Amino acid sequence: MSLTLRREVASVGPNLKRFGCRMNLKELARKLDLSPTTVSRALNGYPEVNEATRERVAAATRRYNYQPNTRAIRLATGRAMAVGHVIPLTTRHEIVNPVFADFIAGAGETYSRNGYDMLLSVVPDDNEERAYRELKSRGTVDGVIVHAPRMDDPRIPLLTEMRVPFVVHGRATGAALPYSWVDVNNRRAFKRATEFLIDLGHRRIGLVNGLEFMDFAIRRRSGYEDALGAAGIAVDPSILASDEMTETAGFRAMQTMLALPAPPSAIVVSSMLMALGVRRAIEKNGLKLGRDISVITHDDELSYLRNGDDVPIFTATRSSVREAGRQAADMLLSIISGKAAGPIERLLEAELIIGQSTGPFKG
Amino acid sequence: MSLTLRREVASVGPNLKRFGCRMNLKELARKLDLSPTTVSRALNGYPEVNEATRERVAAATRRYNYQPNTRAIRLATGRAMAVGHVIPLTTRHEIVNPVFADFIAGAGETYSRNGYDMLLSVVPDDNEERAYRELKSRGTVDGVIVHAPRMDDPRIPLLTEMRVPFVVHGRATGAALPYSWVDVNNRRAFKRATEFLIDLGHRRIGLVNGLEFMDFAIRRRSGYEDALGAAGIAVDPSILASDEMTETAGFRAMQTMLALPAPPSAIVVSSMLMALGVRRAIEKNGLKLGRDISVITHDDELSYLRNGDDVPIFTATRSSVREAGRQAADMLLSIISGKAAGPIERLLEAELIIGQSTGPFKG
DNA sequence: AATCGGTTTCAAACCGCTTTGGATGCTTCA
DNA sequence: TGAAGCATCCAAAGCGGTTTGAAACCGATT
Numbered sequence: 087m088s089l090t091l092r093r094e095v096a097s098v099g100p101n102l103k104r105f106g107c108r109m110n111l112k113e114l115a116r117k118l119d120l121s122p123t124t125v126s127r128a129l130n131g132y133p134e135v136n137e138a139t140r141e142r143v144a145a146a147t148r149r150y151n152y153q154p155n156t157r158a159i160r161l162a163t164g165r166a167m168a169v170g171h172v173i174p175l176t177t178r179h180e181i182v183n184p185v186f187a188d189f190i191a192g193a194g195e196t197y198s199r200n201g202y203d204m205l206l207s208v209v210p211d212d213n214e215e216r217a218y219r220e221l222k223s224r225g226t227v228d229g230v231i232v233h234a235p236r237m238d239d240p241r242i243p244l245l246t247e248m249r250v251p252f253v254v255h256g257r258a259t260g261a262a263l264p265y266s267w268v269d270v271n272n273r274r275a276f277k278r279a280t281e282f283l284i285d286l287g288h289r290r291i292g293l294v295n296g297l298e299f300m301d302f303a304i305r306r307r308s309g310y311e312d313a314l315g316a317a318g319i320a321v322d323p324s325i326l327a328s329d330e331m332t333e334t335a336g337f338r339a340m341q342t343m344l345a346l347p348a349p350p351s352a353i354v355v356s357s358m359l360m361a362l363g364v365r366r367a368i369e370k371n372g373l374k375l376g377r378d379i380s381v382i383t384h385d386d387e388l389s390y391l392r393n394g395d396d397v398p399i400f401t402a403t404r405s406s407v408r409e410a411g412r413q414a415a416d417m418l419l420s421i422i423s424g425k426a427a428g429p430i431e432r433l434l435e436a437e438l439i440i441g442q443s444t445g446p447f448k449g
Numbered sequence: 450m451s452l453t454l455r456r457e458v459a460s461v462g463p464n465l466k467r468f469g470c471r472m473n474l475k476e477l478a479r480k481l482d483l484s485p486t487t488v489s490r491a492l493n494g495y496p497e498v499n500e501a502t503r504e505r506v507a508a509a510t511r512r513y514n515y516q517p518n519t520r521a522i523r524l525a526t527g528r529a530m531a532v533g534h535v536i537p538l539t540t541r542h543e544i545v546n547p548v549f550a551d552f553i554a555g556a557g558e559t560y561s562r563n564g565y566d567m568l569l570s571v572v573p574d575d576n577e578e579r580a581y582r583e584l585k586s587r588g589t590v591d592g593v594i595v596h597a598p599r600m601d602d603p604r605i606p607l608l609t610e611m612r613v614p615f616v617v618h619g620r621a622t623g624a625a626l627p628y629s630w631v632d633v634n635n636r637r638a639f640k641r642a643t644e645f646l647i648d649l650g651h652r653r654i655g656l657v658n659g660l661e662f663m664d665f666a667i668r669r670r671s672g673y674e675d676a677l678g679a680a681g682i683a684v685d686p687s688i689l690a691s692d693e694m695t696e697t698a699g700f701r702a703m704q705t706m707l708a709l710p711a712p713p714s715a716i717v718v719s720s721m722l723m724a725l726g727v728r729r730a731i732e733k734n735g736l737k738l739g740r741d742i743s744v745i746t747h748d749d750e751l752s753y754l755r756n757g758d759d760v761p762i763f764t765a766t767r768s769s770v771r772e773a774g775r776q777a778a779d780m781l782l783s784i785i786s787g788k789a790a791g792p793i794e795r796l797l798e799a800e801l802i803i804g805q806s807t808g809p810f811k812g
Numbered sequence: 813a814a815t816c817g818g819t820t821t822c823a824a825a826c827c828g829c830t831t832t833g834g835a836t837g838c839t840t841c842a
Numbered sequence: 843t844g845a846a847g848c849a850t851c852c853a854a855a856g857c858g859g860t861t862t863g864a865a866a867c868c869g870a871t872t
Contacts, residue, residue: 127861182753187549191538474829485828497851525857825862827861
């Protein structure tokens with residue numbers, strides 16, 4: 087008994103030095119008159135510990151507000167308990183993916199719910215490979231989310247070869263090996279949008295797309311072309327535009343098309359921001375959106391770019407990027423934990439939202 | 450000699466199990482016939498090691514591509530080598546700060562240059578306090594950047610009391626204690642912008658502002674009011690708007706003002722996105738931007754919202770958020786390392802960029 | 813009573829680095 | 843010549859967990 091008391095008194099360990107007044111496993115064990123081994127096992131749900139003991143441990147954990155030291159866990163287990171998001175900065179035109187913030191917001195929920203940290207590294211895309219290798223070799227993350235895949239994206243074979251668990255937000259046309267991804271069904275969405283316009287009687291339908299080395303842009307275009315093809319409408323390159331997804335680019339593209347001898351009567355647009363520019367061009371030419379010219383845009387449901395407050399302004403193919411973030415994160419965690427076997431693929435369908443920017447074709 | 454050889458052969462340690470084929474300090478030391486202590490010191494620039502030895506170590510480090518295990522360093526030193534960015538999600542209207550992505554891009558450069566990781570946590574703002582406390586107690590970060598400060602922001606006293614190094618992006622009117630911040634001189638910028646319009650002959654000048662519980666919005670308004678006051682112009686509440694910084698809100702605000710019996714002849718706007726909406730309203734009413742009505746907006750130089758490609762479209766008070774990110778990160782790291790003594794403050798001046806959206810008042 | 817299988821528990825090694833408190837050898841000075 | 847001083851280097855004890863291999867305990871079986 088007196089021994090126990092002495093122990094109690096002596097239990098203010100030297101860890102105070104570094105970590106404030108945190109309780110650590112050893113002290114907790116001492117208070118419980120158990121070995122650290124048992125406490126550790128109790129906490130981690132190992133079977134070889136008596137239920138009664140486990141409850142005692144749980145109670146003490148709450149009572150002393152014990153939180154295991156993440157750094158120690160990481161060292162001991164070799165797991166990083168963190169996932170990385172690499173943001174490539176295109177060196178030429180330093181564009182930060184506008185979709186990024188909302189995707190992160192979705193993924194972040196999942197991570198914190200599972201005790202994982204989210205690590206961001208901003209990387210000039212000329213040494214992206216080195217960045218991934220370092221992430222791996224420094225062991226700071228257990229897995230990675232790949233953003234903004236391009237056609238034949240080199241990151242996919244790279245990460246596969248390095249055996250880093252990863253999930254791609256989007257897909258990469260031309261990838262040889264299977265890999266895990268979460269993506270919107272861009273092809274079907276744009277096919278559907280185009281069909282909708284065709285059903286409204288439009289035959290001359292333009293496309294204002296993102297840069298077509300981006301995978302999603304390729305798919306959107308092919309959906310658009312499929313719908314036209316199915317309706318027996320030839321694709322006319324003069325009403326196809328592909329540029330960065332900015333307001334200005336949307337405006338410029340639309341201006342050019344409207345200046346044609348035979349301007350389109352309807353347009354499919356790849357992003358809300360571009361659609362704002364498209365609308366401006368339309369209005370600048372004295373036309374009325376939805377009456378003189380129809381516009382369907384893709385809407386990622388970015389929080390700072392809502393499609394109207396209550397009623398949608400633009401008719402849109404809608405798919406929440408934030409939801410994609412949640413799903414990608416879930417997927418990555420289950421791959422990391424080994425729960426998932428092979429590569430997982432998740433195709434999200436976009437909704438077609440009818441707004442005020444579309445209307446029937448009038449000769 | 451043969452001893453050395455045996456050692457070489459035996460040197461494939463058990464660490465292979467966990468960390469792939471990483472070389473660790475002990476092995477490196479063995480190859481060099483030195484103790485781990487000396488190698489560690491050589492690498493960390495301690496004085497008590499011979500220059501020749503230091504060079505040998507450096508050479509071996511390169512040769513074997515040795516990278517110290519971050520997890521071990523973190524545990525041994527108690528430093529996290531990481532900084533946290535907390536992104537509060539307003540539970541009511543889940544807006545992710547649109548400025549955020551670009552700020553991060555700037556800050557990230559600084560972090561990776563200094564070997565720090567950037568940790569993101571997305572936090573519903575109803576339990577923000579708990580999130581900060583946990584960040585501290587789990588010891589996952591050495592410091593924090595505070596985003597989007599509000600008036601009397603509770604995070605500032607909280608972090609101060611918890612003794613977590615932090616830097617605020619922006620300021621918080623009403624904070625009792627001094628703290629470190631990086632901010633644009635919003636007041637002067639908007640004063641300057643308003644003066645510019647006054648100099649052009651405008652007397653009826655509106656303000657389309659962000660939500661006025663945000664600190665920057667308060668300051669912008671006061672700059673605007675100062676300029677009016679100095680020119681002897683009374684502030685008219687009917688041409689003041691304050692709302693979320695979206696295109697739609699900008700449009701709505703401008704529509705309302707234009708419908709007034711005496712609409713303003715010039716407007717100061719708080720963000721590019723709002724300015725897009727303002728412009729739309731102006732054009733919708735058959736007016737010409739810069740001729741019939743003048744607009745100055747604040748431009749954060751967001752990468753996906755450039756103010757025109759070559760020549761600026763909007764006259765703007767311009768200040769790079771990315772640069773603010775870089776500076777805030779620098780500041781935080783120097784606080785963490787103890788190089789900086791007290792709180793540091795950095796006020797960035799916005800440039801006034803003359804674009805095509807402003808012109809002289811014509812009766 | 814001795815043995816056995818199963819359940820609980822523990823001591824000690826380990827993860828890879830830092831850091832403390834000496835050792836060692838060499839120079840210098842009384 | 844011996845002590846002091848200095849420049850280098852090292853063994854070992856940490857950081858706070860996990861994990862291995864073995865021990866203790868228990869009731870049941872022989």
